[in-house]
Amino acid sequence: PRIGVVVVAAGSGTRLxxxxxxxxxxxxxxxxxxHALAGVFAAPPAQVVIVAPEGREGxxxxxxxxxxxDRRDLxxxxxxxxxxxxxxxxxxxxxxxxxxIVLVHDAARALTPPEVFExxxxxxxxxxxxxxPVLPVIDTIKRxxxxxxxxxxxxxELAAAQTPQGFRRHxxxxxxxxxxxxxxxxxxxxxxxxxxxxxxxxxxxxxxxTTAADLDRARHLLAAPAP
Ligand code: C5P
Numbered sequence: 001p002r003i004g005v006v007v008v009a010a011g012s013g014t015r016l017x018x019x020x021x022x023x024x025x026x027x028x029x030x031x032x033x034x035h036a037l038a039g040v041f042a043a044p045p046a047q048v049v050i051v052a053p054e055g056r057e058g059x060x061x062x063x064x065x066x067x068x069x070d071r072r073d074l075x076x077x078x079x080x081x082x083x084x085x086x087x088x089x090x091x092x093x094x095x096x097x098x099x100x101i102v103l104v105h106d107a108a109r110a111l112t113p114p115e116v117f118e119x120x121x122x123x124x125x126x127x128x129x130x131x132x133p134v135l136p137v138i139d140t141i142k143r144x145x146x147x148x149x150x151x152x153x154x155x156x157e158l159a160a161a162q163t164p165q166g167f168r169r170h171x172x173x174x175x176x177x178x179x180x181x182x183x184x185x186x187x188x189x190x191x192x193x194x195x196x197x198x199x200x201x202x203x204x205x206x207x208x209x210t211t212a213a214d215l216d217r218a219r220h221l222l223a224a225p226a227p
Pocket of ligand 1: 008009010011012022023051081082083084087088105106107108109184208210
C-alpha cells in the first residue's frame, strides 16, 4: 500500500524565541526542517507533504528538494493553519488518492531515526488502525489543581507520545472529518473517534525541539554523534 507522510512545520516557534519560524531555525549548518526531512527521506519511500508557515512555502520546497535526492517527485508543500490540528488537516487534503497509510510527523522532532518510521509502518501492516511511538515516563507525575497535589498517578500506566504517528488513511480522514475539539496529537483524535491505537517503542532521539535547551541538546547530539 502507498504511504504518505505529512510533516507539520507551520509552528511559530514562540517558545523557542529564535527569531524565525521554528522549522527554519538552524541546528548546525542546517535547519530543523532539513534534519527532519533527512529522516523522512531515509525511511521507506512515501509521498511527502510539508506543511509550512504562510509565506515560507518556497523556502520549505527548496529545503525539501535539496534533501530529497531521487525522491523529488514525491514532494509537495502546503500552507498550515492556526493550530497543529488545522495544519495536519491541510496536509491530509494534499495526499494522493492512492495513499492508504498516513504518517503524521512533527518537523520539530528533527532527529527522529528512520527506524521509528519503520516500526510504526510495520504495526499498521500487521493490522493496527493506528500506531504511535511512545517512551516510558521518567518523572513521577502529579495531578495538580492550583497549588495542591490532588491525585496519585501510576507512572507505570503512562507513556510519552512521539511522532511519526501512523494510521490507515480512511481512519484518520474520518477522525478529522468528525473532530469537534482541538487535540495535541493525532492519536487522541483517532481514539476520540472510537479506534484503538497501538503503541510501539519510541526513541529518545525523537524528542521535540521546543525550548532553547532542546535546541542545545540537538546541537550537542549532532556535534558528537554516537560511535
Ligand atoms: O506546538 P507544538 O510543539 O505542539 O508543534 C508540534 C509540531 O506541529 C511542530 O513541528 C510545529 O511546526 C507544528 N505546528 C504546525 N502548525 C501549527 C502549530 C504547530 O504545523 N499551527
